[in-house]
Amino acid sequence: MGRLAGSVGILHIGRVPFTACVTVSGNERQQQAWYLRQLSGRQHESCLHERPPVHRIRCFQLTCRRPIRPAYGVALHTTPAMFPIKESRFLSGDVKLFRVEAPRIARKRQAGQFVIVRIHEHGERIPLTIADSDVEEGTITIIVQGVGKTTRLLNQLEAGDSILDVVGPLGEPSEIKKFGTVVVIGGGVGTAIAYPTAVAMKQAGNHVITIVGARNQSLLILEDEVRATSDELYLMTDDGSCGEHGFVTQKLQALIDQGRTIDHVLAIGPIPMMRAVAEVTRPHQIPTIVSLNPIMVDGTGMCGGCRVYVGKECKFACVDGPEFDAHQVDFTNLIQRNKMYRDREQESLEAFEVDPTDDLEEAHHCHMEQKFPEVGPRTV
Amino acid sequence: MVDKLPPKERTKIPRQVMPEQEACQRAHNFDEVNLGLTEAIAQRESQRCLTCADPKCTHGCPVGVQIREVVDLVREGEYLSAAAKLREDNVLPAVTGRVCPQENQCEGACVLARRFNSLAIGHIERFVADYERQTGQVGLPERAPLTGKKVAIVGSGPAGLSCAGDLSLKGHEVTVFEALHEIGGVLIYGIPEFRLPKEIVRQEVENMRAMGIDFQTNVVIGKTVTIDELFNEEGYDAVFIATGAGLPKFMNIPGEQLAGVYSANEFLTRVNLMKAYDPDQYDSPIYDCRGRNVAIVGGGNTAMDSVRSALRLGAKNAYIIYRRSEEEMPARGEEVHHAKDEGVQFMNLHNPLEFVGNEEGNLSGVKLVKMELGEADESGRRRPVPIEGSEFVMPIDMAVVAIGTGANPLVQSTTPDMATNKWGYIVADEETLRTNKRGVFAGGDIVSGAATVILAMGAGRVAARSMHEFLETGQW
Numbered sequence: 001m002g003r004l005a006g007s008v009g010i011l012h013i014g015r016v017p018f019t020a021c022v023t024v025s026g027n028e029r030q031q032q033a034w035y036l037r038q039l040s041g042r043q044h045e046s047c048l049h050e051r052p053p054v055h056r057i058r059c060f061q062l063t064c065r066r067p068i069r070p071a072y073g074v075a076l077h078t079t080p081a082m083f084p085i086k087e088s089r090f091l092s093g094d095v096k097l098f099r100v101e102a103p104r105i106a107r108k109r110q111a112g113q114f115v116i117v118r119i120h121e122h123g124e125r126i127p128l129t130i131a132d133s134d135v136e137e138g139t140i141t142i143i144v145q146g147v148g149k150t151t152r153l154l155n156q157l158e159a160g161d162s163i164l165d166v167v168g169p170l171g172e173p174s175e176i177k178k179f180g181t182v183v184v185i186g187g188g189v190g191t192a193i194a195y196p197t198a199v200a201m202k203q204a205g206n207h208v209i210t211i212v213g214a215r216n217q218s219l220l221i222l223e224d225e226v227r228a229t230s231d232e233l234y235l236m237t238d239d240g241s242c243g244e245h246g247f248v249t250q251k252l253q254a255l256i257d258q259g260r261t262i263d264h265v266l267a268i269g270p271i272p273m274m275r276a277v278a279e280v281t282r283p284h285q286i287p288t289i290v291s292l293n294p295i296m297v298d299g300t301g302m303c304g305g306c307r308v309y310v311g312k313e314c315k316f317a318c319v320d321g322p323e324f325d326a327h328q329v330d331f332t333n334l335i336q337r338n339k340m341y342r343d344r345e346q347e348s349l350e351a352f353e354v355d356p357t358d359d360l361e362e363a364h365h366c367h368m369e370q371k372f373p374e375v376g377p378r379t380v
Numbered sequence: 381m382v383d384k385l386p387p388k389e390r391t392k393i394p395r396q397v398m399p400e401q402e403a404c405q406r407a408h409n410f411d412e413v414n415l416g417l418t419e420a421i422a423q424r425e426s427q428r429c430l431t432c433a434d435p436k437c438t439h440g441c442p443v444g445v446q447i448r449e450v451v452d453l454v455r456e457g458e459y460l461s462a463a464a465k466l467r468e469d470n471v472l473p474a475v476t477g478r479v480c481p482q483e484n485q486c487e488g489a490c491v492l493a494r495r496f497n498s499l500a501i502g503h504i505e506r507f508v509a510d511y512e513r514q515t516g517q518v519g520l521p522e523r524a525p526l527t528g529k530k531v532a533i534v535g536s537g538p539a540g541l542s543c544a545g546d547l548s549l550k551g552h553e554v555t556v557f558e559a560l561h562e563i564g565g566v567l568i569y570g571i572p573e574f575r576l577p578k579e580i581v582r583q584e585v586e587n588m589r590a591m592g593i594d595f596q597t598n599v600v601i602g603k604t605v606t607i608d609e610l611f612n613e614e615g616y617d618a619v620f621i622a623t624g625a626g627l628p629k630f631m632n633i634p635g636e637q638l639a640g641v642y643s644a645n646e647f648l649t650r651v652n653l654m655k656a657y658d659p660d661q662y663d664s665p666i667y668d669c670r671g672r673n674v675a676i677v678g679g680g681n682t683a684m685d686s687v688r689s690a691l692r693l694g695a696k697n698a699y700i701i702y703r704r705s706e707e708e709m710p711a712r713g714e715e716v717h718h719a720k721d722e723g724v725q726f727m728n729l730h731n732p733l734e735f736v737g738n739e740e741g742n743l744s745g746v747k748l749v750k751m752e753l754g755e756a757d758e759s760g761r762r763r764p765v766p767i768e769g770s771e772f773v774m775p776i777d778m779a780v781v782a783i784g785t786g787a788n789p790l791v792q793s794t795t796p797d798m799a800t801n802k803w804g805y806i807v808a809d810e811e812t813l814r815t816n817k818r819g820v821f822a823g824g825d826i827v828s829g830a831a832t833v834i835l836a837m838g839a840g841r842v843a844a845r846s847m848h849e850f851l852e853t854g855q856w
Contacts, residue, residue: 104599104604104605105604108603108604108605118561122655122661122662122663123662123663124654124662124663124664124665125561125654125664149663150663164561165561165597165598166598167559167560167561167598167599167600167604168600168603168604169603169604170600170603297646297649297650297654297664298559298560298649300559300560300600300603300788300790301626301627301788301789301790302626302627302628302645302649302788303628303643303645303646303649304628304630304643304645304646305642305643305646307630307637309637314630314632314636314637319789319790330637332741333637333741336638336639336740336741336742337637337639337741339639339740340639340640340667341665343668344659344665344668345665348663348665
């Protein structure tokens with residue numbers, strides 16, 4: 001007998017639709033029949049959605065013959081905060097874009113800010129930059145690269161699923177004003193983080209030069225969006241499979257060598273890339289901003305886990321940043337601190353890849369619960 | 381039903397002791413250390429109460445629990461009524477019965493304390509609350525008719541919860557905003573499971589939900605919504621700011637940036653809120669303390685919680701590094717005692733000068749200097765003075781800095797027209813807890829600086845009273 005997810009709704013009165021959410025693996029018909037017997041109900045409508053990877057989660061709507069009364073003292077209103085995913089699509093192999101319903105955050109968010117996300121009850125809190133927002137629709141866009149357990153799990157979610165906790169907007173917004181010529185550099189998924197700032201820079205009347213770097217063509221993301229917001233766009237790939245062959249710093253160096261006036265540089269991507277950009281602009285004293293990615297827990301300034309050292313001073317990236325003057329940042333320390341949990345991260349990822357079932361069950365929030373909000377999730 | 385004994389007889393009963401987990405066993409698990417009174421012990425303890433005509437204990441309690449009445453009901457075996465009585469003044473009895481420093485409050489004021497041992501009020505309170513919870517028959521107080529007024533509470537720690545409870549009973553529509561994903565503030569992220577099981581906090585929050593209070597998690601007031609927007613766009617009539625003192629202080633000594641150096645807030649948040657002690661079930665990682673040397677800097681309750689958590693995570697040696705002597709330690713005597721029994725090593729009169737790291741940027745040791753006590757300073761405590769030439773390096777793999785917290789500036793920075801003092805704490809009138817901004821009240825640690833759970837709850841009650849008055853009269 002396979003595993004059954006713990007999500008069973010409780011009804012107050014009468015003959016009302018009853019929700020169940022079941023993980024089906026092995027002999028499906030047998031599973032279904034067993035599950036339905038357990039509920040002593042009959043199947044009313046089945047299979048609202050089905051997902052392909054690894055195993056299947058199905059939602060059934062059942063009609064319960066006998067209303068189940070809540071026991072005295074059983075909490076019925078523990079409905080957790082939920083943020084429904086409106087749209088999701090892969091931008092490249094392991095980079096996925098999500099549009100998530102979060103009206104309050106959508107209204108307040110400015111370029112450069114981020115959210116902290118927790119996917120399920122046993123999950124960790126991870127920071128993700130807000131790439132875009134739509135105030136009318138009340139949605140924010142986040143772009144996630146599947147690098148470890150939590151991001152890979154998140155990337156298995158689809159439109160219709162929900163994220164348990166999304167908090168934000170956090171951090172200080174980017175400094176946006178008319179600088180003149182601004183070079184925006186995005187490396188890998190950093191492009192997604194640089195993109196909103198590039199848009200804001202353009203709107204502020206700057207001449208925006210964008211340099212986007214990736215290992216190869218298949219990892220380039222948001223090319224059309226970035227092209228639309230840039231006055232000049234340079235694509236760089238490490239293997240030359242698209243655009244020019246080489247690193248983003250080579251292009252930046254070339255622009256400087258051509259004698260182009262550059263008033264402001266924003267670089268977002270892997271730490272070695274940001275450090276290299278800082279070294280290119282340092283001799284020319286071009287103001288350079290980087291968006292740092294230290295380990296975070298709460299994201300509201302209460303723990304200092306994300307502390308970075310800028311010009312010898314201790315700063316909390318979640319409240320003082322995440323953007324800092326690249327010429328002042330202690331990158332070596334940032335790299336060392338980011339390695340702190342490497343073994344544990346590796347273990348988690350390996351365990352997840354061997355058996356993602358439990359986590360997927362936790363992360364999957366039944367459609368039916370959204371359809372029938374009077375049925376609280378996971379109350380028994 | 382037990383008859384009252386004559387006072388002489390009552391004083392002959394020794395103060396009853398609460399059973400606890402054996403030190404050798406509890407040092408390796410996160411289960412609660414104190415096991416709670418049995419009904420028989422609670423009965424016997426309640427016999428000791430002298431039922432004073434003017435009970436000093438109630439004056440000693442920051443929220444003014446009617447202790448004599450509660451103890452009377454316990455003696456009569458009316459535990460559920462006792463719980464209901466308790467709830468009239470205290471929304472979190474199961475919590476305060478566990479974490480209050482009763483020796484400085486109700487029990488310190490108890491008449492028995494003068495010649496005998498004080499009545500174990502905290503233990504009785506805890507017994508009553510646990511009894512009520514276990515029966516599932518929670519006697520929630522009656523709510524007044526709805527007034528139609530909306531109140532926003534910023535922060536769901538002890539101050540916010542007690543204010544929310546009182547205002548809701550007075551018939552106002554209360555919404556509590558919390559930045560984290562769980563309700564309870566320090567009760568959830570700060571105080572460890574072995575002192576306060578999180579399930580108890582969750583149950584108390586459920587009780588408050590049942591009272592009609594709305595809780596909204598993941599809302600950072602100042603970022604997601606500002607105070608002004610609460611009034612103008614979301615239509616609240618009054619706001620209570622109870623964001624606490626959650627900004628960690630560091631020592632600003634060399635090497636604090638090394639991997640392996642934690643603030644107590646981060647360490648405890650990972651352990652308590654994110655349950656990093658259970659890596660098979662939960663995803664948040666924490667430094668692998670197994671077989672390592674761990675040092676905690678500080679001498680308060682936070683330091684004790686951190687050091688005892690580190691032991692339970694498997695530390696080989698867990699040290700407390702404190703610059704004064706044990707006498708000056710601000711931690712509760714009970715906690716220091718528990719920590720010692722569990723095998724914590726106290727290095728009093730030592731001060732860290734520097735954290736030492738290896739070439740990979742990981743912590744490898746701490747440079748300490750021995751201290752001696754000099755003249756008394758203005759606070760009356762003898763000032764620790766370093767002994768010259770006594771520096772030495774102690775090898776450690778992980779350190780937790782637990783030297784206090786300051787005011788988190790998130791709310792204040794986006795509410796520029798609200799007055800703060802030079803340390804960033806909000807300025808509020810002592811009696812009414814009004815700030816200089818109309819309709820905005822503030823209380824708890826964000827006004828007083830880091831203090832105790834029960835003092836914050838006291839502030840919440842004061843705020844509730846004064847907010848109710850403002851909502852009724854509209855006068856500022």
